[in-house]
Amino acid sequence: MSDTAAPALKHIFDPARLRHIAAETAAVYPRFDSKEFLKLALKDLDDLSLMQRLRRTTECLHATLPADYPKAIAILRKLAPRINSGFVTLVLPDYVGLYGRDDFDTSMEALKFFTAFGSSEFAIREFIRQDPARTLAVMKTWAKDESEHVRRLASEGSRPRLPWSFRLDTLMADPELAAPILEALKADSALYVRKSVANHLNDITKLHPEWVLKRLKSWPLDNPHTAWIARHALRTLIKQGDKQALGVIGAGKKAAVSISDFSVAPKKLKLGERLALSFTLQSTSRQSQRLVVDYAIHYVKKAGSSSAKVFKLKELTLAAGDSVALSRSQVVRDFTTRVHHAGRHEVDIMVNGERLASGFFELLKP
Template sequence: MAEELRNLFDKDYINELSTSIKSEYRNFDSRLFQSLIYDDMWNELALKQRVRHITNCLHKTLAMEFIEVLELLKKVAPHCRGGLTGIVFPDYVEVYGLEFWNESIKALEYFTQLSTSEFAVRPFVMKNQSLMMDQFLKWSKHPNEHVRRLASEGSRPRLPWGIALTSLKKDPTPIFPILENLKADPSLYVRKSVANNLNDISKDHPELVLEIAQKWYGDNIDTNWIIKRGIRTLMKKGDQQALELFGFGTNPNLIVEELTVTDKLTIGDALSFSFQLISSDEKPTKIRVEYALDFVKANGKHSTKLFKIAENVINSGEKKVYTKKHSFKDLTTRKHYPGKHKISIVVNGETKASEYFLVV
């Protein structure tokens, strides 16, 4: 994925960026800019390295005061590609604008509406957390959904590809007033960010997130969606408080029978398995059915990962039959290794049955 994304910053993009800058600033030396871009390392640079390299080459080529560059980039940005490629503009602010707080914050607010400033804003949090959290709080009430999302996404303690905010990992309470303003946001784009922020926090402070979940649950359907997505890691871990919040309590009257699994498979093949889930409970029961795979790692140790099968209701005396396959094909994000593996069927956070199989 990262390999594909870095290719967004290709020669066509660099040409478009050069042309757009040249149209606003006639003295821009596009030849020098491109000669700096395509150095010996360009083809080896990863996604964020390419972005930072473009930023540094712009700085060397423009040779202007920061405020002047900022005004130029504000004119240029709307004429360039949006989406991920637009992070070049806030990245320039991140690198060269920390000493120009007011101007930089206004610029990040502007650029995020064309792309996202979620990565660029993080050094500002580290420089002055109190001031930046006040800014996030203001942004959480902004009329533009991209700016409201920045309030949540920029304050995430564990933002993927972003600098970890160590202080907020230790004490996330300054984030909560921001999320409170966004807990019923009309934009799904914003609500996803709020859920991801809560999920980040749950990895270090599950008790705080569960407290918020209990407080928020039932407000409205959108807030309930945020909560469920926000406690997804806790649910995957089988946290009973998280599961019970959504009605998935442990139940000894739920039984898994006839678990059959492929005895042996080769890396690249798919594991086939099936089982029956039977309820002897007197009333209908909400069920969250998952399977856990105990993978063999390169060092011979094991690592367990949980995969969701279904969420529904099983009636008294009902029997549900599940048949699934799981690919053991190597991916860039996951490698498989030979050895004895285990599959477990998990219902409402409780392991109901397990079987071993061999990968060769």
Template sequence: MELLKDLYSPIFFERFIHFVKEKYPAFDGERFRSSIYDDNWDQEAFKQRMRHITRSLTETLPPSYPEALEVLAAVAPQCRGVEYLFFPDFIELNGLGSYELSMEFLQIFTPYSSSEFAVRPFLLQEPGRTLEHMKQWARHENEHIRRLASEGCRPRLPWASNLPALRKDPRPILPILETLKEDPSEYVRKSVANNLNDISKDHPELVLVLAKGWYGKTTATNWIVKHGCRSLLKKGDSRALSLFGYEENRSVSVHGLDVKIGSIAAGENLEFSFRLMNESEDIQALRIDYEIGYRKKNGTLAPKRFKLTEKPFGPGTHPLVKRHSFKLLTTRTYYAGEHEVRILVNGTPMAAVSFEFTG
């Protein structure tokens, strides 16, 4: 399996050096290449390699920060994708002392390789000024720049530096999200939803109030609210469930929960089935989740919740089957022993069964 860091291959660098030399013939490609392949390169992960490339560019582009930015801006349209995140990273590393120029070029680079990570040190250094800039970005004609306004200030953006002030009080973010909540671009709306979901993990009340105000306006806004409340829904928050029509269970039960094979090994699938019974005479909106109780090293179980389905269920019996993969992951360590699968309906635990994981 190719790792993300392997995008930085010798072929990649040859192509990049060619692009730069076309716009800046004085570029010392050999010096740049030698700086890349030092004693640390092989051990570095993706983000470490990205910063490594940024440092090498700093050594080989013009020493004048404005001139170096002009070279990168000339090359940027040929350099699109996650592997070119070192373009905005060049600003993060070198541009904190040149605020206006840096913000201008973060905007220039973001359509090619997102500036969502590089803008965060500016939010830490000058939060009020940078948020005002981002409010302007939220009204830009380019969807990539509008998305940067939302994505860059996410309180819990993965891979990114922390924003403790906005995690503590995310209200300064809300005007940006208000501007973008009916954005024509799905790409932007998804960022708004992810920002809301981040906020909900520390300030559920704030998101629930906002969600009630937004829900029911448009189809696009309804999707944002639903996706933005996904962590609250997964936790079984009764207020979030109620907002989307998932009320407390009325005459609903789960029967016959069973695993197809009582013992599975790493790389295999756990298959389980059960019957959901709606004993009322009404159609009911139900969200069905399941939890896998993973055995920890100390022998206790750590439940992780997953969505199975959500839809209206008519009166009567509804058979449901699910396969859950136990493929090996770098993000999870499996321990042999008894595990558990549990079924929840609208946030309420309804049934559980044990199974053995052999390792």
């Protein structure tokens, strides 16, 4: 896992939490050396980031639990329901990923068990990287498990580009390897699972868009669960105006519409102020239309050029001759992934992938 979280989150692993872990571990394993655990865990804690603190906790448990791996896992299984934070339970599968790679069967059962308390999505990737065929074979059975947590693990853990984790080169090169998992979950009843399947497929669109489009076209899109997955799986391609992707969700035809009263306000604003967009969308067709309405802001870069960022606005079915007023507002502020620069920012309205209106605002210098 990489460390891209906000610094404040590191306090999830504060001294009080570490003392809680020590006390609960001692409750299920009386021989546990709480004093040694805390001595190791609290050393230079202030200097550690969130993910460093998580890993430190894992290492300190390993230093103070039995050296015998199955015995340590048995203790951690008793500990899992006693930990008072879902995020903190990530320490348990992290232990498996770090120390259990030579005991495959014990580790698979442990990860399956731990995922219901937080998630084993990061740790399972260590095993996929080490032995993809054997690990994916187990995960295919998880895709049919009664627990939605286990089913989600099958999809989320095998995502090619899982955030906060390393990329799985094998699956990035050949998405067919995890296809049986996605097939088993294509109409899952749990939204928790469907979100993972959609994100998994969206990962794949960035390298193998044709593979995803072909698979989705073969799925029963009249099933509302499957249709939901398809819409969210294709979000990146839809923002790019990909006609095949738009066609899958029923919006592949050129939109017969006009746009009036397009407003971008205020025309000049400072960082931290709110930008408001509004316009009227009028049908010029004699038939109802499925429409995907997006807007793009062309953010000015430091060197003066610009780069467009597409935002979702509305998906709708517009009846023949009807019109609809649409609006959206957002605060213009810096993020860790985007720093704003002063200058003229173009704003486009796109319907079914085509630009139909343009405006602009000027971001003033601080």
